[in-house]
Amino acid sequence: MNLPTTGLPELLAEEARRAWQNILESAGEALADRLTEVLAEGPEALQLPRVLACSPFVADLLRRKPKLLLDLVVSGQLQESLPDAEFRDELHRMLCRDGAELSPLLRQYRAWHMLRIVWRDFCRLADTLETVRDTSLLAEAAIAEALAISQAALENRHGAPIGRDSGEAQQLIVLAMGKLGAQELNVSSDIDLIFVYPEAGQTDSKEHPISNEEFFTKVGRAVIGALDEVTAEGFVFRVDMRLRPYGESGALVHSFTALESYYQDQGRDWERYAMIKARPVTGNPQQAAELAALLRPFIYRRYVDFGAIESLRGMKRMINTEVRRRGLQDNVKLGHGGIREVEFIAQCFQLIRGGRDLGLQQRELLLVLDECVTLRCLPQSVGTELRASYLFLRDSEHAIQGYQDKQSQDLPKAELPRAAMAEVMGYALWEDYKAALEIHRQAVAGHFRELIADPEEDAEAADEALSLWGKDLSEQALSDLGYRHGPETYEALQALQQSPRVATLQIQGRDRLQQFMPQLLRACAEVADPDLALQRVLPLVTAVVRRSAYLVMLLENPPALVDLVTLCGASPWIAEQIARTPVLLDELLDRASLYTAPDKDLLRDELRQQVARLGADDLEAQMDALRYFKASHVLRVAASELVGRLPLMQVSDKLTWIAEVILEEVLAVAWVGLTKKYGQPRRDHAGVGFAVFGYGKLGGVELGYGSDLDLVFIYDAAKGGATDGENSIDNAVFYTRLGQRMIQIIETQMAMGQLYEMDMRLRPSGDSGMLVNTIQSFSRYQQDSAWTWEHQALVRARFVAGDPDVAAAVNTVRRDILSLARDDVSLAREVHAMRENMRKHLLSDGRSEEGEFHLKQGVGGIVDIEFMVQYAVLTWSHRVPELARWSDNVRILEALGQEGLFEQQECEALTQAYLIYRSAAHQLSLQQQPGTAPEGSFAQERAAVRAKWQQLFAPYIDETTDQ
Structure with a gap:
């Protein structure tokens, strides 16, 4: 058989013909004839010349064992x-x-x-x-x-x-x-x-x-x-x-x-x-x-470990020294922009974040790169480029090693192996392959340099840093930077230096602190109030000084240090959250996401992906993931509000969405755990048969940064029914345990604290009632036993998680109860009396603190608006069912104006006052200040609220309190 070498460069074609002749001579006449016959029947005849020309290893192996080729061709394994x-x-x-x-x-x-x-x-x-x-x-x-x-x-x-x-x-x-x-x-x-x-x-x-x-x-x-x-x-x-x-x-x-x-x-x-x-x-x-x-x-460290970067740098320096010593610059693994640098990029993120982001705990490099893109450690374009370069480099490695079955990654220097390598890699000429290789190597080297390469050395800055920490630190040096309260700030820094936590640091931790503190002092000096910013960041430094990888993270990411100082300087609440939960520093690495609060669908997808990466039976890991998810996204909302990217209504929306998707996931986690143990409750319909209703701020889509959750659990299952598992229990017992498991997941104190504080007292019969109620018992209670204030609370009830069919049935009950015809006089007197009792209970003598206006409970404040809205819903919903549709005050006020029940101008004034009060309350919360303002504040808003209050209630009250 004449070997079909068409398409091969003549140098390689000649090599293939020579190798084939050697194989035929070694095989002997009978085996050679049989080989020729078998090869002619399939695609192997066209493939063989390329393999023989490009791999002397294969050519020599087949010369020594020609029957191996026959057997492999006959087996069909070469083609599958x-x-x-x-x-x-x-x-x-x-x-x-x-x-x-x-x-x-x-x-x-x-x-x-x-x-x-x-x-x-x-x-x-x-x-x-x-x-x-x-x-x-x-x-x-x-x-x-x-x-x-x-x-x-x-x-x-x-x-x-x-x-x-x-x-x-x-x-x-x-x-x-x-x-x-x-x-x-x-x-x-x-x-x-x-x-x-x-x-x-x-x-x-x-x-x-x-x-x-x-x-x-x-x-x-x-x-x-x-x-x-x-x-x-x-x-x-x-x-x-x-x-x-x-x-x-x-x-x-x-x-x-x-x-x-x-x-x-x-x-x-x-x-x-x-x-x-x-x-x-x-x-x-x-x-x-x-x-x-x-x-x-x-x-994998449990915390974000940026100290890994310096370790990888050290290894890379050793490799570079070896490359120079041995002349390995043309090595596709160890040389500039080689395979090792792609591996270092992926494994750098694994070592830094793998303890927390379990999706990074994989071995396959391409899967790790994909996960880095998913986690936004790398942009999609960079992940795609690194993937392509890695595959190109690995193919090049195989072309080198398959040539003579030698463990080498060095590019060939002789003409024949270069021609063979170019052919395997799909290039007509060696120069064309080398140009493509250089493009990939430059791409890898650029990405590697951005992530791991040594920061620029600045001898002058290093000398200056000595005066900003250690024994040379002085009040004068601080003053020169722009600090205005030198003695107090110097004293705080001295206290940190002399604290037991710093005094007992290992050498590595001490060195990292020595590098970090001058950078922190400079960063604080750039904000409006350097002393205040530093005062707020120092508790974080104290908290992480023994986990100094966090300090390395900030050193490695100067923009993150700037954001930390800026946010802490603007809000002591943020400073306290980060000091309490230093892992949140990781959120500062991506400025785009830090100042962007996702919508509900994105939140839901992100949380499900995070929990899906965890073991189905690892409840502790799931609870940790939920807490980090909440803390990180609330931080994003706060950061976005501070820089003016989120107006009040969107802040409350975002915080409410975070709570809702967490409740959805908490229910899902609790459901999986219980059904695995007891089986599923037998029901007539599909679905979990369990709904979570939010009341108060959650129901009204008005959550703040420190809001608790007012919840009511309702289920729908056949009375006397049971679960279908081997350890069967009564449906009522199952749903009670489901509610208890949700509370456990939410309220258990862990390293990152609770998810939320919960209040279940708005359920039927309050603390003395059942934790979960059937739709029927909920309906009976609302019709026969509920107080007026409970119907007021029902105005703000809203489905937030669980079974939509159960929610629809409960919403029917809610609408029916709110739409009952009521005696206007009795209702007005009850609502007014409840408001006065609340004010007397929460504010001494029924008045604000001397010289202060309490935004929530003060006369003309938030709760007055809420009570008027609730009163309006309970009074007029039997005539205007649209009022019972909404659970948030703003849309109810809008409906009242559209229906002519309140004057349009009044609705606009009440809405404006409500939003202004809540915006002020949010800002005070971020400043960790009480929800009060000077007595003379918000005069126009308070007057509008008082006027409407008098109009609504004065006709029904014998001795109306002077408001």
């Missing part, structure tokens, strides 16, 4: 992807045959699959991800079978290893590191492994027992020999054990206890980096999961 399980299943079947020997069979199996993998990669029948997956699966199969046979052989001599405490048989867990751990192995890679066994003990042989450590050391050595030893058949995989504790000087195997002790006491930053991709590839799945859980706290 294989399922994951096929690799180990096939190898296991081969080793189970009579007379099978481990070492030669492993090497024959490796030759088969490496030929297949390189063929498919070079002919672009497989994409990059299939190539690395197949190479990884080949390695995993070889490891697993070598281990199984080696351990079985040793057990025949020494018995099975038994755990001292558990009494259970032990298995060696091979921890795959690096690219094998991530299933990203390249086509000629060594494999980095760590050998671990669960617990100490000894084997159960009566004649020749040995310790578990000795047993597994022997097994480990046997596995290494089976894979790494070079024989006449070659090798399987080069094995590198240097990543184990203590490296080459350490024990070959470690127990779980020894491994945990090492990483807790001596684990270094580069080992955290290495462990990101660690994956158990053998052993009992339960014990493998236990090992992964044991390692996770070492790898």
